[in-house]
Amino acid sequence: MQIKEDIRIKQIGNESILVYNDGNNLDYTRIISLNQSAALLIGESMGKEFTVQHWAHRLAENYGIDKTRAMSDAQTLVDKLKQAGVLCERI
């Protein structure tokens, strides 16, 4: 899967924010607050294909958590982003 092209991450003070212009209508601009690990994963995945396993691996590497927890956290984030319409799946 991939992060959609219209997604941007912005930093306001300590807060990382994901901004998504859905189509041409400004009323559909969505802004989502991100925690540090989500901002890291999304930031480095811009314009690239990635999998839940890949994200879990990156979480385990960066935050020293075990594989099971990393998989669960990565899956949770992917689910949330899917729900927000931020991801596109390539076949």
Place this chain on the structure above:
Amino acid sequence: MEVNKSYICIMDGLLTYSVAGHLFGIQTPDKAVTRGILSSYASFTVENSTASDLLFCLKGNRQIDVPDIPCIDRLQWDIVDYHYYLTGQGLTVSMKHENREHRLFASTGCQDIISDITFLSRNEALFINSFLRLAYGVTAVNYQTIKVHASVIELDGKALVFLGRSGTGKSTHSRLWLQHIPGCTLLNDDEPILRNFEDGTVRVYGAPWSGSTPCYRNDWAEVAAIVHLYQSPDNNLSRLKPLEGLSSLYKSAALLRSDRENKDKVLDVVTRVIERIPVYRLGCRPDHEAVLLTRGLLPMEWDS
């Protein structure tokens, strides 16, 4: 020497204006006539300027062809029907109003902005105004400057920027300020300009555009706060989180919604404003009490 002559002639027909500290020009066959058509621009006129250092120069009397491709966007705004076409060469915009149509072409990077305007007819005022607003918006954003939909009140050099959907009561709230707060003035009532500066300050500028209120002041003030207005049975003021503030200001900013690069640049300017300026939410009635709430966002005399 024919070439030199025509060059002098072209420079002769250059009208220059400065909005929020950025210069732009109009190349016209008759400066006096064009000045007369653009009366709201009078206080923004810059004399004795040259073609260098302009954000853009809008030229007329050219034939502009609409590319043979589907339009990327179409919208109706300010009683004009707009069609946008994007090619590798640049952006073509067709504007229609009643039975008239005029077109503009902006090359990629906007070094060249040409149109089929003659600059000699009063009937073109609406079109010239729209073209200038568009050209200003897409070029000034490169200099940390954006146009927003807002009404602005100024007191002793500090400003409050009132945002809100059309019809919410931005102008009404500003008018109540003028009634109840001695010394305050209306800086702009519809389309002010926000500009970020290197020293961390944000200024709001008047513009030759101000909606239906003829308030075309060439002046500026330092932004103290941004307030998003909502109609409410009770008056209440609360500070928004940065995330909410960003959303609020971004939705009020003028942008080219079909152009991703332009939207990115506008978002960047908005983000910088939000890092510097607090944003509030005002649920309000159109009354004096609501004004007393926003009055507290500007310094009082005893503060100094």
